[in-house]
Amino acid sequence: MSKALKTYLADPFLKHLYQEIRDAGSMKSISIDLTHECNLRCNGCYYFSEGMDVTQSPTNEAEFDAFIEQELVRGTNFVTIVGGEPSLSLSRLKKIYDNFKMNVSTNGIIPIPVEGLERMPIGVSVWGNHGTDAEMRTAGKRDIFAIALKNYANDSRAFWYYTVTPGNAHEISDVVAQCVANGNRVLFNFYSDLTNLGGSVDHRKGFKEVRAEISKVIIKYPDSIYLSTYLSEVISTGRLYDQEWGYNVCTTISENNPVNAARLTNGNPYSPHFRAYNADLKTTRRCCTGIDRSCDSCLDVWQHFSWVMVNMKKHLGSKQEFTNWLTSMYLFYLINRLVDYENGVLHLTEIHNRVGVSAFTLINEEMILV
Ligand SMILES: C[S@@+](CC[C@H](N)C(=O)[O-])C[C@H]1O[C@@H](n2cnc3c(N)ncnc32)[C@H](O)[C@@H]1O
Ligand code: SF4
């Protein structure tokens, strides 16, 4: 252990977080599309934008079971489930839950039953207030946010996976208030305008106002927000010390896919076990969220978490920097229930206190008077 690390860990709070992560052990993760089907067609969904549904789920259950066996033998211990809409394939969702640590994203229309799936981390997607969400995800026809609120009211497994857009920052406080009143916590995600809709959803406009609004809700609901100001800053600016976000530093790329050969040997750290399986559960693609889309548009939260997590050494310059790294690690482990969840959530307020808000994102003094 380096001298700096030893000094920082003399702080009992940091030592506790560090120890919990160590006890949880290292992760060998993959992502899978549980099904290629979906009951929505959201504007600019990365899955359909690149035609990822051309690869289809196995119809034969024995093939699905063989995939689980294959990954257990390979040592996989964590599965991120995306797609397609996973709630359309509930029996297979349970099989993954029964065999691995995991998390799942859902649009929230079909509730994931509690029985037999009591501790599943479920990210329920929402893209804005009732009007914006309905407009972007159903051309204004259905209030999906209202349906999902009802389906996951006071469900401690569920957190909102709130995809924010630059021009709709003003909606954040109201949307988060509804999510918190519904008995759920909130993780933010940042929209990539893959189909060039422009206007309020254009990620190229930057997320300055969004960051300020995220800071406000952290101050207001510190025990309910899963994203720290540090992560918010790293994701939305694409900067991590001397590195700029993009393919050359991205860590979650399929290790077995020839398209990544040059990246895997460029010297930057990566997750050596990771594979992004297509719905056929045989082939992999470049990464979870892309086949050959431009990485300039990538603001994916989970991939940025990994970027921070593999770069501990960069964060050893001061106690504050180490705190930024350690709390990012801890939040990832907490959201995904890799550490004691019930006790872990009690640390959320202290985590936000330690990372702080003013150093990063407040545009003006007014912002803290919420
Ligand atoms: C492809 S979806 C699959 C799971 C499920 N159908 C859902 O919507 O949650 C996985 C996640 O990607 C997010 N997503 C899709 N397209 C996106 C985009 N262009 N920018 C940012 N997030 C996006 C969704 O909101 C969702 O949280
Ligand atoms: S519900 Fe999920 S998979 Fe379906 S279109 Fe929307 S973001 Fe894409």
Ligand code: SF4
């Ligand atoms: S799209 Fe994002 S996750 Fe995929 S390779 Fe590019 S930077 Fe990485």
